[in-house]
Amino acid sequence: MLIECIPNVSEGRRPDVVAGFAAAIRQIPTARLLDFSSDPSHNRSVFTLVGDAAGVEQAVLALFERAVADIDLRTHKGEHPRLGAVDVVPFVPIEGVTMAACVELAKKVGAAVAQRFGVPVFLYEEASTNPARKNLEDIRRGEFEGLAAKMTGAEWKPDFGPAAPHPSAGASVIGARMPLIAYNINLATDRLDVAKKIAAAIRQSSGGFRFVKAAGFKLEDRGIVQVSMNLTNYEKTPIFRVFETVKREAARYGVSILESEIVGLVPSAALAAAAEFYLQIEGFKADQVLENKLRQV
């Protein structure tokens, strides 16, 4: 079982303090800290760790213990919006684990954070218990400075913990989500209007696919345009369906696809799904992938 967890912490200017957070995570033998990076202008650090459910749970609680002690939101300044010392904690199912299990884990960790540190916790994304509190942006609106007033409303009673912010650590947003895929399609044209119309056609916000965010851009140096996307659930809105729709919409304007690109990481299953679609493969199972099989035994 492999769960990825990407805690965002409101400290990016004191390297020794950030190193202390990394050390706290590394103390947990059943979790692995893959990477962490700090942004001083955001005054924020992002940690990427993987492990089984117990491992990432312990690592997150160890991180909370240090962060609640070391961070005081009352004196924290930074460009990035934030609500708490450990601001956001998403759990992401990677291998041999369901989304439902990650939702359960988010709730378990949320309850433990509230109980051990007195920090109120809001559940978000797949773990959300309230449609108005599904999106991170909605929960974080008003930031730490507006949180005490915001939490006086019944609709902002937290999922776990006290009905008011922790004095120095604010509140935390904990939840579960699918891995994101950053995916761009370059069009064989310099017509920005075409890229913008296609982006509007495929993104959820203007009537497109449920799990697509998209915008049209000009790539000035290459004299072409790009439909730039975030795919937020590759199982329910697969890459191939987005690609085929962009291709069809572009043809409407006499434009063809030059190429596409995946920025950063992509789950193996998202590529396998495209292969299954185009090759019309029936009855394929994830454990037929040689690497998956080798890791199971």
Add this chain to the structure above:
Amino acid sequence: MLIECIPNVSEGRRPDVVAGFAAAIRQIPTARLLDFSSDPSHNRSVFTLVGDAAGVEQAVLALFERAVADIDLRTHKGEHPRLGAVDVVPFVPIEGVTMAACVELAKKVGAAVAQRFGVPVFLYEEASTNPARKNLEDIRRGEFEGLAAKMTGAEWKPDFGPAAPHPSAGASVIGARMPLIAYNINLATDRLDVAKKIAAAIRQSSGGFRFVKAAGFKLEDRGIVQVSMNLTNYEKTPIFRVFETVKREAARYGVSILESEIVGLVPSAALAAAAEFYLQIEGFKADQVLENKLRQV
């Protein structure tokens, strides 16, 4: 680094002896025995193990030690053609290792087998040093019983070891090859002639792709026909190219593809290559696959 090795051993009727071979492999901590199975009518067992170069090398030598002691080809009977006690040993690159490294490993193991056990070794497939000794079938023709006479010819001087068979253990064929993919395409027709014509068009033996073996079959219970294939090098003859060619050839007869199926295991990279082709993905690298990245760190 992950190398797969699939030794074929000429013993499939004495379970205790076969269990002893498995135990010898399991003694090597840096190799992992994934699976083994025996066929009594073939009087042959197949072992599947993985590990790094040193691990699979030690495991194969441990297997040889037991097999040379326990097997006597002079009294061995079975339906499957064979040349030696440890009959064939292919090394297959899986992850973080090149074919060239597997060829080197085959030569290193071949030299060690000849030196330690006095068994002549023929290198085959990618490790072959002689075009006439690339295919296993050519090397094995005449079997153990014909080997002593065959090896009197200069063209059958082994790559390593003595110029005559080991009295009881014969000779061994050691080499490197790509993973095989068993891939079938079902056609929406009951016309066997169409499946046979398409199989002939795509297989190497009748002028088709270099790394395709193919035949046409009738699936009586479903009233359809199948082009059944082995893809022996998915990098040089990729699945998508075979699929598109079958589709085009079928259209010639007014027939469409009903579905395809992958039988058994497929390397993740073979599916990724199909996704890259159809989605026109440029500049994709294997370490962008999330699971590959997670395993590297």
